[in-house]
Amino acid sequence: xxxxxxxxxxxxxxxxxxxxxxxxxxxxxxxxxxxxxxxxxxxxxxxxxxxxxxxxxxxxxxxxxxxx
Numbered sequence: 001x002x003x004x005x006x007x008x009x010x011x012x013x014x015x016x017x018x019x020x021x022x023x024x025x026x027x028x029x030x031x032x033x034x035x036x037x038x039x040x041x042x043x044x045x046x047x048x049x050x051x052x053x054x055x056x057x058x059x060x061x062x063x064x065x066x067x068x
Contacts, residue, residue, distance in 0.1 A: 038064065 033043035035050045039058050044050050047066050054063035 032045050035044045035047060037053055039061060044053060051063050054061055
């Protein structure tokens with residue numbers, strides 16, 4: 001059992017590493033969502049996604065300009 005100690009140390013190190021990542025991703029996701037569709041109020045990450053969203057969900061509506 002020469003790897004017994006190394007195995008235990010590796011398990012402890014991985015447990016510490018995984019413990020730091022615990023928590024909700026809701027806050028992290030909310031920070032990345034910056035653009036809002038004015039028709040249905042869905043939040044999107046950038047203007048390109050907004051244009052794609054308008055094309056698929058609101059084809060009769062004109063997407064807002066990039067300055068909005």
